[in-house]
Amino acid sequence: MISIKELTKVFHTKDQDVTAVDHLDLNIQSGEIYGVIGYSGAGKSTFIRLLNRLEDPTSGSVTIDKQEITSMNKNDLRLARQEIGMIFQHFNLLWSRTVKDNIAFPLEIAKMPKEKREARVKELVELVGLKGRENAYPSQLSGGQKQRVGIARALANKPKVLLCDEATSALDPETTDSILDLLVDINEKLGLTIILITHEMHVIRKICHRVAVMENGKVVEQGDVLDVFLHPKRPVTKKFVDQVMGDPDQDHSLDLIHENYKSGKVLRLHFVGESTNQALISELSREFKIDLNILHGKITQTQKGAYGTLFVHVEGDQDEIERAQAYIQDTSVEVEVIPNVQ
CATH class of the missing domain: 3.40.50.300 (P-loop containing nucleotide triphosphate hydrolases)
Known part of the structure; x- marks a missing residue:
């Protein structure tokens, strides 16, 4: 054109x-x-x-x-x-x-x-x-x-x-x-x-x-x-x-996460497009013997679909957490482990 x-x-x-x-x-x-x-x-x-x-x-x-x-x-x-x-x-x-x-x-x-x-x-x-x-x-x-x-x-x-x-x-x-x-x-x-x-x-x-x-x-x-x-x-x-x-509360939230969560893992989940409608947290709770706590998140809409970020704290047996993490990675949701939370 x-x-x-x-x-x-x-x-x-x-x-x-x-x-x-x-x-x-x-x-x-x-x-x-x-x-x-x-x-x-x-x-x-x-x-x-x-x-x-x-x-x-x-x-x-x-x-x-x-x-x-x-x-x-x-x-x-x-x-x-x-x-x-x-x-x-x-x-x-x-x-x-x-x-x-x-x-x-x-x-x-x-x-x-x-x-x-x-x-x-x-x-x-x-x-x-x-x-x-x-x-x-x-x-x-x-x-x-x-x-x-x-x-x-x-x-x-x-x-x-x-x-x-x-x-x-x-x-x-x-x-x-x-x-x-x-x-x-x-x-x-x-x-x-x-x-x-x-x-x-x-x-x-x-x-x-x-x-x-x-x-x-x-x-x-x-x-x-x-x-x-x-x-x-x-x-x-x-x-x-x-x-x-840009989320002015995110850095503060990460500081609190590092301060308050010394065990388990904190995961940052990246949702894109249709994955923002996915009931992923409910699925994880049903499929795996882990405890999930939602810490912080934000979703934004564009003409081509939504995208966003969600921080979750995961507690449980280490092998079970790794299985849950692998399950997330098999979906269209990207996952990243936040360091220094051990």
């Missing part, structure tokens, strides 16, 4: 050249929600503006649905942009226009007949949950409602791709979740390909299928969200994963 090859953007200033995007390669599949995450200055906002040529690249290519965006003339680009919607952090609404007139604006530019335009606006108002607010002005709307107008406007021309540049950064957590739920709903109903730029791993965790991590203009890590969460390789990725999986 989207092929990005050797994409580079260098900004030339009086004093120096700044490489914002550095020979970036990505392939994004049709119908997926693809997240791009990075800290401020990583180049992610420049990258997304290169996709629809709000910024012209220094070199490299962007191909969307077999059309090379980077080689188009102005007239062809104007037509191609009708198939690429975009929503922004600060909404970019026309403050003198009502909700329905904001949504209708791109349809007016496309010279759609009034009757068809009004029908399309009505359809979009219902899709984004703004029925009854059609005649309100942006100043009368909450932040979440403003972003819903922005989403509806971006969808007006029935685009194949929706670009989201920090679309939830200006919203509170509850409103953020409602907008993310809306994006998932749109993705599923319309089969729309969504590329989402963010610095919040919570956003990636909640709705994205795959993710690319940017640092200094480069993609330093990419893959399925669940795989990246489970096995982050680069320090910057580990920092992002800690945003949602």
Whole structure:
């Protein structure tokens, strides 16, 4: 669907050249929600503006649905942009226009007949949950409602791709979740390909299928969200994963474990996907002559499934404990023995 090859953007200033995007390669599949995450200055906002040529690249290519965006003339680009919607952090609404007139604006530019335009606006108002607010002005709307107008406007021309540049950064957590739920709903109903730029791993965790991590203009890590969460390789990725999986109580819990449990074993169990629904603790209690005590745990949900960690203390005959441990290892649950608990 989207092929990005050797994409580079260098900004030339009086004093120096700044490489914002550095020979970036990505392939994004049709119908997926693809997240791009990075800290401020990583180049992610420049990258997304290169996709629809709000910024012209220094070199490299962007191909969307077999059309090379980077080689188009102005007239062809104007037509191609009708198939690429975009929503922004600060909404970019026309403050003198009502909700329905904001949504209708791109349809007016496309010279759609009034009757068809009004029908399309009505359809979009219902899709984004703004029925009854059609005649309100942006100043009368909450932040979440403003972003819903922005989403509806971006969808007006029935685009194949929706670009989201920090679309939830200006919203509170509850409103953020409602907008993310809306994006998932749109993705599923319309089969729309969504590329989402963010610095919040919570956003990636909640709705994205795959993710690319940017640092200094480069993609330093990419893959399925669940795989990246489970096995982050680069320090910057580990920092992002800690945003949602970091547990400030875990180190304290481990200290207490080392202090209070001098016999038996403490096991750290890693659950992934379907294994999070497995009644493993009950099975172990029934199958083996051991005592189990749950010490600490956390489970997190992603689009590709759940994953989590559970600490358990196991007491009993050493051979029986080892048999129970082998039983766990034969399941899809990973097991790790916490050292210094003997």
